[in-house]
Amino acid sequence: MRVALVGTPTDFEKLRAQLDDSIAVVGEFATLVEARHGDVHVDAYIVAPEERLGDEDLREPLTARELEVLEQLAAGLSNKAIAARLGISDQTVKFHVASITGKLGVTNRTEAVRRALRLGLVAL
Secondary structure, eight states: OEEEEESOHHHHHHHHHHOOTTOEEEEEESSHHHHHHSSOOOSEEEEOOOOOOOGGGSSSOOOHHHHHHHHHHHTTOOHHHHHHHHTOOHHHHHHHHHHHHHHHTOSSHHHHHHHHHHHTSOOO
């Protein structure tokens, strides 16, 4: 498998130490945008996580239901699709999304997913 690493030089060292011999690192980039526009063919991008915050560092911990909604957001589902999948109303999904963005300190659902990925709250 061919991968590109995204992060800082310190991150690259840590990430390489975790990879097995079947994974070939073909590029190192400071940002995911740079990696995607880089002139290398890769099977995956490995993005170094930000230092994981403890619940005490979040404005308020996410509830179990908020984490479920967040996982669906990360999967790219619309509010209506999330509502159908979780058996709740569209309005309830909107409420949860607003709560999630507030707790993560972001302004929209895209930023919420990005921040959650960096914090290790969800995975793709």
